[in-house]
Amino acid sequence: MEHQMKLTIDYTRKAGTVRRLNGVNLAPPPIAEKASRDLSADFAALRAPYARLHDASLENGNMRLVDVPFLFGNCDADAADKANYYFRQTDDYLATCRRCGSDIIYRLGVSIEHGIGRYYAFPPEDFEKWSDICVNIVRHYNEGWNDGFAWNIRYWEIWNEPDLAGNMWNAPLERYFELYALTAKKLKARFPGVRVGGPAYACSDPGRINAFLDACRAADAPLDFFSWHCYTADPAEIAAQPARVRALLDAKGFTGTELHLNEWHYFNADWKKLRSDARYCREVHTGADGINGIDAAAFAVSVLTRWQDTPLDLGNYYTATVMQGWGLFDNYGIPFKTYHALKAFGELAGGARFRAASPSPEVTVLAGDGAVLVSRFKSTKPVSVVFEGGMPERMQVHLLDREHDLEPVAAEPAGNVLALPGEGSAVWLIATA
Numbered sequence: 001m002e003h004q005m006k007l008t009i010d011y012t013r014k015a016g017t018v019r020r021l022n023g024v025n026l027a028p029p030p031i032a033e034k035a036s037r038d039l040s041a042d043f044a045a046l047r048a049p050y051a052r053l054h055d056a057s058l059e060n061g062n063m064r065l066v067d068v069p070f071l072f073g074n075c076d077a078d079a080a081d082k083a084n085y086y087f088r089q090t091d092d093y094l095a096t097c098r099r100c101g102s103d104i105i106y107r108l109g110v111s112i113e114h115g116i117g118r119y120y121a122f123p124p125e126d127f128e129k130w131s132d133i134c135v136n137i138v139r140h141y142n143e144g145w146n147d148g149f150a151w152n153i154r155y156w157e158i159w160n161e162p163d164l165a166g167n168m169w170n171a172p173l174e175r176y177f178e179l180y181a182l183t184a185k186k187l188k189a190r191f192p193g194v195r196v197g198g199p200a201y202a203c204s205d206p207g208r209i210n211a212f213l214d215a216c217r218a219a220d221a222p223l224d225f226f227s228w229h230c231y232t233a234d235p236a237e238i239a240a241q242p243a244r245v246r247a248l249l250d251a252k253g254f255t256g257t258e259l260h261l262n263e264w265h266y267f268n269a270d271w272k273k274l275r276s277d278a279r280y281c282r283e284v285h286t287g288a289d290g291i292n293g294i295d296a297a298a299f300a301v302s303v304l305t306r307w308q309d310t311p312l313d314l315g316n317y318y319t320a321t322v323m324q325g326w327g328l329f330d331n332y333g334i335p336f337k338t339y340h341a342l343k344a345f346g347e348l349a350g351g352a353r354f355r356a357a358s359p360s361p362e363v364t365v366l367a368g369d370g371a372v373l374v375s376r377f378k379s380t381k382p383v384s385v386v387f388e389g390g391m392p393e394r395m396q397v398h399l400l401d402r403e404h405d406l407e408p409v410a411a412e413p414a415g416n417v418l419a420l421p422g423e424g425s426a427v428w429l430i431a432t433a
């Protein structure tokens with residue numbers, strides 16, 4: 001037998017709070033209740049604090065959702081005229097999200113494009129007018145303008161991945177800096193209580209980050225939160241990024257700016273082959289060893305656990321819906337393994353945290369009030385939990401692995417030690433009360 005990996009938990013020593021870093025991207029499709037793909041109840045069970053609304057139109061066919069060109073369709077029209085805005089479908093979409101218990105991060109801009117042409121992924125023709133339209137969108141959702149609401153949406157992000165040439169921004173990056181500065185200053189002047197940020201970079205490249213920060217400083221543009229994305233199969237890398245980004249921002253004087261890693265996903269594939277080989281693409285998205293399988297589930301729990309001790313303020317998994325294989329559900333609304341992983345984390349999020357330690361980075365452990373969450377990522381080493389300072393009176397182990405979806409499994413403690421059943425990558429949710 002391989003060397004036993006022993007985790008330690010001490011429920012007599014508090015370690016703060018389990019930080020709610022389990023935000024997501026997208027909200028349930030705004031379809032009729034009891035429809036076959038109504039994901040509202042499953043979405044609500046995730047207990048996600050925030051849903052970032054980017055790419056909403058990509059999985060909601062025939063709907064004009066969220067994107068600025070869909071809300072204000074004629075760029076030559078009068079931006080002050082209420083009649084030139086179309087909010088109805090987006091109103092329903094946001095209302096569905098709020099009913100599920102998640103607040104909103106509203107991305108002002110456009111969804112990613114993969115078509116023959118680039119129809120929206122370029123700078124607006126008139127920056128001033130575009131920023132005025134954004135002001136009116138905020139007015140609609142926060143001040144009731146144009147038959148709107150008083151939803152107090154706090155976070156407003158300006159564009160997405162301007163460093164992704166072709167798909168998101170067909171212009172020099174410096175033009176995005178201009179758009180950001182103009183819009184951010186206008187939004188903060190009109191709505192001082194909201195938090196404005198960006199640039200939702202596709203990566204955490206220091207050169208790109210510094211260029212954006214220098215542009216913000218030169219224009220005296222507000223930056224309430226800095227956002228970026230990461231798709232990787234290395235939990236150590238994604239866990240290390242917040243500290244590196246924090247250091248870059250602090251060095252430039254942005255010490256009060258929040259950190260949002262607001263797109264992340266397990267990714268162990270080849271981007272070029274993913275886009276050119278249909279069978280490979282299907283296996284990556286739906287296969288047991290792909291980006292939504294048990295390795296991905298264990299990765300997700302490992303990341304959320306590791307982030308607890310970093311300067312990250314908010315994470316947003318991409319996505320919490322279907323989204324063409326990038327979500328937590330298949331095309332029929334059946335949960336992937338990753339859904340169960342994020343749901344398990346939601347059981348602990350926001351509650352008290354207690355001292356817990358693992359001797360190896362292959363296994364992470366998070367001790368919450370009434371539950372323990374353990375992840376073993378790409379390892380076969382046996383795992384046991386040692387309860388120091390007292391054993392819980394009752395325990396029930398729920399296993400997530402290739403064969404189980406968080407179902408209860410038999411596991412009896414021996415003294416203060418609980419051996420965990422299961423092989424390979426796995427997640428255990430141990431109810432301790």
